[in-house]
Amino acid sequence: MALRHRRQHFLPGFGLTLGYTVLYLSLLVLFPVAVLGFKALSLDASVYLNVLTDPRTLAAFKLTFGAAFAGAFLNLVFGFVVAWTLVRYPFPGRRVVDALVDLPFALPTAVSGIALTTLFARTGLVGRILEPLGIQIAFAPAGVVVALTFIGLPFAVRTLQPAIEDLDPEYEEAALSLGASRLRIFISVIFPSLKPAMLTGFALSLARALGEYGSVVFISGNMPLRTEIISLLIMGKLEQFDYAGATALATLTLLLSFLILLAINIVQWRFSHKARQAD
Amino acid sequence: MLHKPKTARWPGYCCIFITIAFLTLFLALPLTIVFTEAFRGGIAAYIAAITEPDARAAIFLTLLASAVSVPMNVLFGLAAAWALTKFEFRGKSLLLTLIDLPFAIPPVIAGFLFILFLGTNGVFGPWLQSADIKIIFAVPGILIATLFITFPFVARELIPLMQEQGQDEEQAAISLGASGLKTFWHITLPNIKWALLYGAILCNARAMGEFGAVSVVSGHIRGATTTMPLHIEILYNEYNFAAAFAVASLLTLLALVTLVIKSALEWRLKREKRLSAEEPAAEEGVIP
Numbered sequence: 001m002a003l004r005h006r007r008q009h010f011l012p013g014f015g016l017t018l019g020y021t022v023l024y025l026s027l028l029v030l031f032p033v034a035v036l037g038f039k040a041l042s043l044d045a046s047v048y049l050n051v052l053t054d055p056r057t058l059a060a061f062k063l064t065f066g067a068a069f070a071g072a073f074l075n076l077v078f079g080f081v082v083a084w085t086l087v088r089y090p091f092p093g094r095r096v097v098d099a100l101v102d103l104p105f106a107l108p109t110a111v112s113g114i115a116l117t118t119l120f121a122r123t124g125l126v127g128r129i130l131e132p133l134g135i136q137i138a139f140a141p142a143g144v145v146v147a148l149t150f151i152g153l154p155f156a157v158r159t160l161q162p163a164i165e166d167l168d169p170e171y172e173e174a175a176l177s178l179g180a181s182r183l184r185i186f187i188s189v190i191f192p193s194l195k196p197a198m199l200t201g202f203a204l205s206l207a208r209a210l211g212e213y214g215s216v217v218f219i220s221g222n223m224p225l226r227t228e229i230i231s232l233l234i235m236g237k238l239e240q241f242d243y244a245g246a247t248a249l250a251t252l253t254l255l256l257s258f259l260i261l262l263a264i265n266i267v268q269w270r271f272s273h274k275a276r277q278a279d
Numbered sequence: 280m281l282h283k284p285k286t287a288r289w290p291g292y293c294c295i296f297i298t299i300a301f302l303t304l305f306l307a308l309p310l311t312i313v314f315t316e317a318f319r320g321g322i323a324a325y326i327a328a329i330t331e332p333d334a335r336a337a338i339f340l341t342l343l344a345s346a347v348s349v350p351m352n353v354l355f356g357l358a359a360a361w362a363l364t365k366f367e368f369r370g371k372s373l374l375l376t377l378i379d380l381p382f383a384i385p386p387v388i389a390g391f392l393f394i395l396f397l398g399t400n401g402v403f404g405p406w407l408q409s410a411d412i413k414i415i416f417a418v419p420g421i422l423i424a425t426l427f428i429t430f431p432f433v434a435r436e437l438i439p440l441m442q443e444q445g446q447d448e449e450q451a452a453i454s455l456g457a458s459g460l461k462t463f464w465h466i467t468l469p470n471i472k473w474a475l476l477y478g479a480i481l482c483n484a485r486a487m488g489e490f491g492a493v494s495v496v497s498g499h500i501r502g503a504t505t506t507m508p509l510h511i512e513i514l515y516n517e518y519n520f521a522a523a524f525a526v527a528s529l530l531t532l533l534a535l536v537t538l539v540i541k542s543a544l545e546w547r548l549k550r551e552k553r554l555s556a557e558e559p560a561a562e563e564g565v566i567p
Contacts (some may be wrong), residue, residue, distance in 0.1 A: 011449055017361040020358045081297045085294040099542040100302065107489065111313065111527040114511065150309075212385055235494070243400065251472075
């Protein structure tokens with residue numbers, strides 16, 4: 001380590017590359033974020049109070065965070081089944097399915113939005129089946145959950161997949177030969193070793209869902225108090241040139257998302273800490 | 280070898296069934312719908328929808344956004360990865376975190392940042408106005424917002440790989456008298472080319488598909504400041520579904536091509552990693 005430290009500037013280009021990195025980062029990211037920060041601090045408290053007491057804002061916060069949690073949870077469940085299948089059960093066409101899992105990541109959100117809306121609308125392929133059952137997806141809060149599940153899927157699958165690959169099937173076989181039931185094996189053998197990956201997958205798909213805009217605006221129908229997400233509310237404030245309101249809303253959203261992800265990170269850190277102590 | 284306990288097969292079939300059903304509903308059906316809706320009006324209508332002047336302008340602007348963001352962020356990614364992986368310095372982990380910042384900011388808020396920064400009432404507003412430069416609600420705003428959104432993609436792929444590869448090869452080249460640029464070109468670049476391409480492909484897909492951030496700064500002037508995703512939105516809101524899906528089908532093709540290249544590259548990167556992991560083991564095997 002000491003040796004490495006002494007020859008740290010052996011290679012050329014340190015000043016140039018670091019300078020360029022810092023300059024580009026500052027111009028493109030740090031200055032704009034700092035401007036929002038200054039604007040947020042210079043706002044009168046009444047602006048925040050107005051935003052926070054607006055029933056539309058509260059409804060949007062509830063929907064955005066609620067649907068994001070629901071979507072991330074669904075992704076955890078289905079993402080686990082998909083990842084498990086892809087790792088453990090070879091079936092014809094597995095490689096194609098495996099590649100297709102990344103589709104929501106590669107497909108522009110506007111395209112996902114109109115495709116999901118058409119699929120789940122009353123006249124759509126799936127909506128037509130659900131409609132007589134009294135289930136409305138498109139233009140309802142459920143539509144938001146569907147869109148956010150779609151968007152977050154690759155994040156959940158791609159974090160769980162390597163963790164499942166690392167599991168040693170021998171432990172499960174041992175448990176099975178000792179007479180454990182499948183449920184028991186899942187709860188006491190598989191789940192504990194996948195917990196950190198599950199949490200990461202949950203956090204990633206949640207983070208993505210909290211900011212998602214494109215796929216949601218089409219399927220939600222954007223009804224105030226019912227299916228309006230925060231991003232759309234910010235968009236509305238911008239269209240009315242209410243930059244103070246937009247700043248307050250953006251700041252509150254960023255803070256709340258940050259706190260939630262920080263909490264998940266702390267739980268994660270405690271998991272890995274405990275695991276290390278157990279070793 | 281002990282005899283394996285006999286395991287039932289139904290859980291496997293169940294898992295495969297749930298996976299196929301779930302992915303059909305969420306991935307295969309939306310994908311199919313894009314193409315069936317796009318061709319609903321026949322091939323002539325499809326071609327008309329993607330060649331009309333506004334659509335052509337949108338395609339051009341989307342290509343421009345990608346042509347600006349990919350090289351800029353590749354250059355940044357290379358510089359950042361070189362500085363962060365070949366040298367030790369204070370504040371390194373802070374810099375690493377800051378590079379990921381654009382991923383943590385919702386696209387609509389990202390667009391709003393640039394309205395505050397460069398808009399008429401923004402920090403540089405008066406100055407830009409006196410110089411008669413229009414950025415927000417014009418093409419430059421779209422390009423800057425796209426740059427911001429796609430900012431971390433290349434750097435994120437390169438940094439972990441170059442970290443892992445270390446700097447021994449570069450140091451050897453330099454001590455043998457090669458110039459810095461030559462070392463980079465002949466030693467570093469061949470080592471990272473697939474990861475670089477991987478990052479660039481992801482950057483390109485996101486640049487062409489970005490919606491929220493671009494929507495905020497675009498001003499939605501048809502045929503002038505609309506990218507393909509924004510053009511799709513306009514057509515869709517006009518109930519011109521066939522045309523909306525026709526333009527969407529082009530972006531879907533792009534996504535499919537991206538996926539094919541992506542999985543080919545992943546396969547290659549995995550193989551290279553496996554080979555480099557096997558190498559020392561093979562050498563050890565020779566010694567006795």
